[in-house]
Amino acid sequence: MNNKIVLITSIFVSLSIISFYLYQQNYLKNNNKQLVDTIVTIFQKYVLTYDIDKQSINPEETVVSQAYPLDEYQTLSKKLMHYVEQKKPIILTMVGFPYKSANIKDKVISSDADAAERYSLVFLQNFLNEVKTIYKNGIQLIIFTDGIVFCDIEKVSDDTVLSYENALKILTQDLPDIKICTMHDLYSLSPAEIRNNIATMNPSWNTFQDMVKTDTKLQEDIAILAQRLAFELALSSLTEKEITDIATQETHRGMQYSNFLKKFRAEETITCSVHYQKHLDRKIGLKLSDSCITPWHGVLVETNGIFSIKHLEDVDQSQYKQMHYYCNGLPLTHLKHQ
Numbered sequence: 001m002n003n004k005i006v007l008i009t010s011i012f013v014s015l016s017i018i019s020f021y022l023y024q025q026n027y028l029k030n031n032n033k034q035l036v037d038t039i040v041t042i043f044q045k046y047v048l049t050y051d052i053d054k055q056s057i058n059p060e061e062t063v064v065s066q067a068y069p070l071d072e073y074q075t076l077s078k079k080l081m082h083y084v085e086q087k088k089p090i091i092l093t094m095v096g097f098p099y100k101s102a103n104i105k106d107k108v109i110s111s112d113a114d115a116a117e118r119y120s121l122v123f124l125q126n127f128l129n130e131v132k133t134i135y136k137n138g139i140q141l142i143i144f145t146d147g148i149v150f151c152d153i154e155k156v157s158d159d160t161v162l163s164y165e166n167a168l169k170i171l172t173q174d175l176p177d178i179k180i181c182t183m184h185d186l187y188s189l190s191p192a193e194i195r196n197n198i199a200t201m202n203p204s205w206n207t208f209q210d211m212v213k214t215d216t217k218l219q220e221d222i223a224i225l226a227q228r229l230a231f232e233l234a235l236s237s238l239t240e241k242e243i244t245d246i247a248t249q250e251t252h253r254g255m256q257y258s259n260f261l262k263k264f265r266a267e268e269t270i271t272c273s274v275h276y277q278k279h280l281d282r283k284i285g286l287k288l289s290d291s292c293i294t295p296w297h298g299v300l301v302e303t304n305g306i307f308s309i310k311h312l313e314d315v316d317q318s319q320y321k322q323m324h325y326y327c328n329g330l331p332l333t334h335l336k337h338q
Contacts, residue, residue: 036080038134039090040073046127048285051276052292057227059292059314072280082268089138090131093265094286095257096274097180098147099156099164101297103234106313109299109322111160113167115334116295116309118327120288121171121178127286128177141178141272143168144264148183148191149198149257153249154233158191173328186264201256208252222247232297300334307334 050065083090097117101107108114124141131139145168147161165182172178183194203211212218226240226247233243265271270284274294277285288294291309298309301320320335 032081032084035084035135036077039080039131040077042127042130042134043073043076043284044068045130046287047280048276048287050292052294053224053228053275055292056294056297056311057224057231063292068280075281076270076284079268079270083137084135087137089140090135090270091266091268092139092141092270092272093144093261094141094272094274095144095146095261096288096294097143097145097164097168097296098150099161099296101232102154102156102236103232105235106231107297107299107311109312109333109335111164113164113171113330113332115300115325115332116298117168118171118332119300119307119309119334120295121168121175123287123289125175125178132177139177142181143178144261145180145182146257148194149253150250151191152195153246153253154229155236161191167330170328170330181264198253198256198260201259203252203255205252208255212248218251222251225251302334302336304337 044067047068049067050063055061055063080090100111100113102111104110108116128139128141145165147156147164148158151158151161162184165180165184168180172180183191187194187197189197212222222244226244229243229247229250230240233246238246271282272286273283274288275285277283289309291298293309293311295309298311299315301308301310301315302323315335317335319337321338323334323336324331326332
């Protein structure tokens with residue numbers, strides 16, 4: 001009888017332990033899902049919902065903004081869940097911040113990084129801060145600068161790019177969750193050697209040309225880039241064909257660079273972009289500000305305490321004054337309404 005009681009008690013205790021364990025696992029699972037869902041809602045506030053490239057080409061034309069349905073965020077949710085379950089910092093990667101526009105007549109004040117870059121970097125840090133308020137394991141954004149990859153095509157000097165990259169590192173010294181990663185950080189090679197390495201990546205030029213012939217999306221991307229470059233390179237005496245050739249070269253090299261970066265991005269990395277993405281399964285387009293102008297293509301403008309990034313040609317400079325301030329010892333410029 002005593003043995004039977006002991007057996008029953010033992011079984012009861014075991015079932016209680018199993019039941020508690022299952023309850024605890026289910027509780028953690030539900031908590032993790034709620035946490036991930038909340039992080040996704042923060043992302044939704046910062047995701048690009050319209051094509052800023054098209055909008056920047058013709059500001060007068062209204063480009064339709066369209067929110068993504070929730071099922072578009074499934075891949076993001078899965079990747080976030082990986083970090084949450086492992087209790088690890090969330091890692092985002094982005095390619096961007098190449099160099100300041102060469103069009104210092106219509107787009108920017110100078111070739112130096114200025115208050116527009118700082119404004120966008122702070123905007124991104126604020127996004128990361130929102131995530132950190134609910135996710136205690138933290139979040140980091142790694143920005144791979146791509147100026148060295150493309151500057152030779154647009155005839156921008158390597159020294160100009162390196163100076164710009166150095167300024168970005170200074171501007172992020174007090175932004176704890178943003179890391180600027182340059183090509184020199186990845187390889188101790190000269191800019192020309194780095195570009196030669198990237199040129200060996202897929203797709204080859206011949207393969208790319210075959211892709212362009214049949215891929216309408218690729219054709220559209222090149223056409224939009226050519227329109228942007230016509231404005232970007234307006235101070236150069238280039239024909240329409242020459243600009244289209246540059247757009248084609250940059251699109252090809254961009255695909256090679258993307259393949260080159262794969263070994264530096266962990267599989268679970270959340271890949272972000274400075275461009276609008278039609279779908280979010282591969283990349284997530286993130287706002288760099290509430291403007292459709294990226295900081296390297298514009299100037300920061302202050303009007304009655306409201307800041308925005310604009311092309312220089314869209315600012316009545318007779319009504320604005322150049323203002324200067326220092327950030328981490330670096331002088332920055334923006335325009336303030338008088």
